[in-house]
Amino acid sequence: MGYIRQYYNTIIAIMSTNRRVFIRNTGLAAVAAGLGAMVPLELLAGIKKAVSPNDKIGIGVIGLKGMGWSDLSSMLKIPETQCVAVCDIDDSILQQRLADLAKLSPMKPAVYKDYRKLLQNKDVDVVIVGTPDHWHCLQMIDACAAGKDVYCEKPLANSIFEVQLMVKAAARYNRMVQAGQWQRSQRHFKDAIAYAQSGKLGRISSTKTWMYRGGSTALPVVPNSPVPAGVDYNMWLGPTKKRPFNKNRFHYEFRWFWDYAGGLMTDWGVHLIDIVLMGMKAEAPKSVMATGGKFVFPDDARETPDLQTTLYDFGSFQMSWEHNLATGVGLYNMQHGIAFIGENGTLLLNRGGWEVRPEKNKIEAVPWTKSVDNGLNLHTANFIDVVKSRKKADLHCPVEAAATVAIASHMGNIAVRTGQKIYWDQAKNQFNTPAATQLVKPVYQNGWKLPAI
Incomplete structure (x- = not known):
C-alpha cells in the first residue's frame, strides 16, 4: 500500500x-x-x-x-x-x-x-x-x-x-x-464494439443477445398481508394500480410484475441489447415478434415470462433476445452474452470479456480478453x-441512448404480451395494432399525473 x-x-x-x-x-x-x-x-x-x-x-x-x-x-x-x-x-x-x-x-x-x-x-x-x-x-x-x-x-x-x-x-x-x-464505460466493451465496426467480420446479418439465469427458484404464491411497519406503501405504489400489500411485489421481486417493471427483458435486456445497437449503429426496429410465457415455473407468482424468445428486424440485420430461468448454460456456453455473427467470424462478448472465433480461417482469431476495470466506478x-x-x-x-434501448426492450415485451408481430410507425408514435398501441402509454392512478412536457 x-x-x-x-x-x-x-x-x-x-x-x-x-x-x-x-x-x-x-x-x-x-x-x-x-x-x-x-x-x-x-x-x-x-x-x-x-x-x-x-x-x-x-x-x-x-x-x-x-x-x-x-x-x-x-x-x-x-x-x-x-x-x-x-x-x-x-x-x-x-x-x-x-x-x-x-x-x-x-x-x-x-x-x-x-x-x-x-x-x-x-x-x-x-x-x-x-x-x-x-x-x-x-x-x-x-x-x-x-x-x-x-x-x-x-x-x-x-x-x-x-x-x-x-x-x-x-x-x-x-x-x-x-x-x-x-x-458503456468498460474498456473491453468499447474494444469489442470497435472491432465489430472495423469490417473484419465482414457483413453482419445476425446478432444475438441472451441471459440464462440459472439457479432461479419458484416465487411461491403468498397471501396479501398488512403493510410492514415503517413502510409508506401508498408512496411505493405511486402512479400504479391500488393493490393490497403483498411481499412478492415488494423490493427486489417487483421486477416480475407488469405494473412496476418488465422482467428479464428490461432488467438485463437493456444492458445487452444496448451493445448490439451501438455496434450496429441501429435505432428502432422495423418489426418485432416474440414467444414466451410461464414454462419454467408455471404456477409461481411471477407475471413476466420465465422463458422468452424475441426476434427483431432492423432491415439490414436481425437480432434475437433469449432469456431462460431454468438453466445457466446459455448460447456458446455463456450464461449471458452478445454475438455479432459475420461472414468471416463471430464476435462473442459479455461482462467477463470478449473473443473472436473465425469462420473457416477467414480471419485471425482473437483470444479471450478479460475485463480488467470497474464499469460502475468509471x-x-x-x-x-x-x-x-x-x-x-x-x-x-x-x-437519448438509454431511451433507444429501453424502447426496443419494451417492444419485445409488447410483442410477447399481445402475441402479435408488431410494426412501429415512428411518425404516428404507434404500432400497427390497437392491442400493441394500448401498451405504449401507461395510465397513472392515485392522483398522480403524467408530466406535461
Whole structure:
C-alpha cells in the first residue's frame, strides 16, 4: 500500500496549491474510478476532507436498497462528492443505509420519505434515482424541473411513452442525465464494439443477445398481508394500480410484475441489447415478434415470462433476445452474452470479456480478453465529470441512448404480451395494432399525473 499512500500524499499536495483548478482540470472523478476499488476508506476520506466545501457536489439519492445504494457508494469514491440527502419509503432501509453512510463520512444527510421534499433541498446538486422502474419517469422529470442533474437507473422507464417524456424533459431543462448502463464505460466493451465496426467480420446479418439465469427458484404464491411497519406503501405504489400489500411485489421481486417493471427483458435486456445497437449503429426496429410465457415455473407468482424468445428486424440485420430461468448454460456456453455473427467470424462478448472465433480461417482469431476495470466506478466518474464540465456529448450513456434501448426492450415485451408481430410507425408514435398501441402509454392512478412536457 506504500505506493498508494505516496500517490495520495501527492494528490493532497497538489490540491493544497490550487484546489479548484486541480478539480476542474484533472478530474478527481477519474482518479477515484481508477483507484476506488483498492484505496483504503481512510485515504479516500482524507482526500475528501482536502476538497474545499465550495467545490463539493451534493448528492441526493431516492431509493436506497439495491442499485441506488450501489450507485451512491460508487459515486462517493469521487473526492468532490458528498451525500447530503437520502430518501426511501422504508424506515428499515433508511436506518440501515444511514449506519452504512456513517462508516464513510461523519456528515449526516437530510432524511426524507417523500422524494419531492428532497428535491426542494438546495444542497442537492445531483439526484440518483434508484427506485423501481414505475417511478423513474416522474422522479427524473421532477428532478430536472428542480434544476438537478440526474443519474437514473436502468431501464429508463416502464413504458415507451414515459421514456419519450424523459428525453424531452432533459432537453427542456438543460440537465445532464446519465442512465446506469455502465457497460458503456468498460474498456473491453468499447474494444469489442470497435472491432465489430472495423469490417473484419465482414457483413453482419445476425446478432444475438441472451441471459440464462440459472439457479432461479419458484416465487411461491403468498397471501396479501398488512403493510410492514415503517413502510409508506401508498408512496411505493405511486402512479400504479391500488393493490393490497403483498411481499412478492415488494423490493427486489417487483421486477416480475407488469405494473412496476418488465422482467428479464428490461432488467438485463437493456444492458445487452444496448451493445448490439451501438455496434450496429441501429435505432428502432422495423418489426418485432416474440414467444414466451410461464414454462419454467408455471404456477409461481411471477407475471413476466420465465422463458422468452424475441426476434427483431432492423432491415439490414436481425437480432434475437433469449432469456431462460431454468438453466445457466446459455448460447456458446455463456450464461449471458452478445454475438455479432459475420461472414468471416463471430464476435462473442459479455461482462467477463470478449473473443473472436473465425469462420473457416477467414480471419485471425482473437483470444479471450478479460475485463480488467470497474464499469460502475468509471460510469459514475464520467457522470460527475460531465456535471462539472456541462459537456453533454461526453456522457457515456445520455438519456437519448438509454431511451433507444429501453424502447426496443419494451417492444419485445409488447410483442410477447399481445402475441402479435408488431410494426412501429415512428411518425404516428404507434404500432400497427390497437392491442400493441394500448401498451405504449401507461395510465397513472392515485392522483398522480403524467408530466406535461
